[in-house]
Amino acid sequence: MKNVLTIAGSDSSGGAGIQADLKTFAAHGVYGMSVITAITAQNTQGVFAVQDVTPAIIAQQLDAIFDDIEVAAVKIGMVSQVETIKVIAAKLKEYGAKNIVVDPVMISKSGYHLLNPAAESTLVAYLLPLAAIVTPNIPEAEVITGQSITTLADMETAARAILGLGPQSVLLKGGHLNGDATDVLFDGSQSAYLPSRRISTKNTHGTGCTLSSAIAANIGRGLPVAAAVKAAKEYITTAIEHSLSVGKGVGPTHHFYSLYKQAGMLEE
Numbered sequence: 001m002k003n004v005l006t007i008a009g010s011d012s013s014g015g016a017g018i019q020a021d022l023k024t025f026a027a028h029g030v031y032g033m034s035v036i037t038a039i040t041a042q043n044t045q046g047v048f049a050v051q052d053v054t055p056a057i058i059a060q061q062l063d064a065i066f067d068d069i070e071v072a073a074v075k076i077g078m079v080s081q082v083e084t085i086k087v088i089a090a091k092l093k094e095y096g097a098k099n100i101v102v103d104p105v106m107i108s109k110s111g112y113h114l115l116n117p118a119a120e121s122t123l124v125a126y127l128l129p130l131a132a133i134v135t136p137n138i139p140e141a142e143v144i145t146g147q148s149i150t151t152l153a154d155m156e157t158a159a160r161a162i163l164g165l166g167p168q169s170v171l172l173k174g175g176h177l178n179g180d181a182t183d184v185l186f187d188g189s190q191s192a193y194l195p196s197r198r199i200s201t202k203n204t205h206g207t208g209c210t211l212s213s214a215i216a217a218n219i220g221r222g223l224p225v226a227a228a229v230k231a232a233k234e235y236i237t238t239a240i241e242h243s244l245s246v247g248k249g250v251g252p253t254h255h256f257y258s259l260y261k262q263a264g265m266l267e268e
């Protein structure tokens, strides 16, 4: 089994953040590990409080893992603050971490700033150059590029601009546009569209976390980036299609639908 690490925040309701990442890793047959950057008090209706973990404890979590365990891939999610970002970048460089997937988490669907706006430029400068792939949604790509994105052509232009900031590939997610949920992948030479029909559901809590951790799991298992993204897109589409009405608000996706179906664990 390959060992895959998530560096992200905890979501008490289990649909996004560390919890979504570890469920996704388990569903992909990789051994999941976590470095927690922040603890959120969160449910399907909103984020109510955040306690950041100190940079020193983040550094110690990273040391504990990299001193002991072979890490096949790393996913980075919520990173909160300037100093959090700097310590993560320094440690990943120190240990020569490979196959890094950066999900530049900025604002939750419920509108809470999970990244301090003052840290946006630090995320871009310190984490994007380390990334095998970066996976912004439309609002995040607009912040990173300073451009408005309303069409597929805008997405392609923005993906090219973000590639210029240092990552090896860019997956710009189309979940926030109207119409089909089409994502755009650009690797510096080719761009590819990954379409899916828009599934009619309110339960899309943690879709970005789940997609990026599926990409990390697939890369960690040895798939090339384009194949890892294609398989992850199929996984998130199934997870959204069978999403769960947990809680009173925006529910989570179903991380284990295909496995449970194969095992005959689902009621018809």
Ligand SMILES: Nc1ncnc2c1ncn2[C@@H]1O[C@H](COP(=O)(O)OP(=O)(O)O)[C@@H](O)[C@H]1O
Binding pocket: 136, 137, 138, 173, 174, 175, 176, 181, 182, 183, 196, 197, 198, 199, 200, 201, 204, 206, 207, 208, 209, 211, 233, 236, 237, 240
């Ligand atoms: N209603 C939907 N139907 C199908 N796919 C969706 C839907 N909403 C989001 N997606 C897909 O889920 C993934 C995560 O995208 P998005 O929701 O934009 O990310 P984030 O959670 O970071 O805002 C993308 O592949 C996107 O195309």
Ligand SMILES: Cc1ncc(COP(=O)(O)OP(=O)(O)O)c(N)n1
Binding pocket: 008, 009, 010, 011, 016, 017, 018, 040, 042, 077, 078, 105, 107, 108, 109, 110, 114, 204, 205, 206, 207, 208, 209, 210
């Ligand atoms: C702890 C934590 N990390 C990240 C997010 C954002 O997750 P995302 O997949 O972008 O999903 P939504 O917030 O858009 O549902 C989070 N909510 N919590």
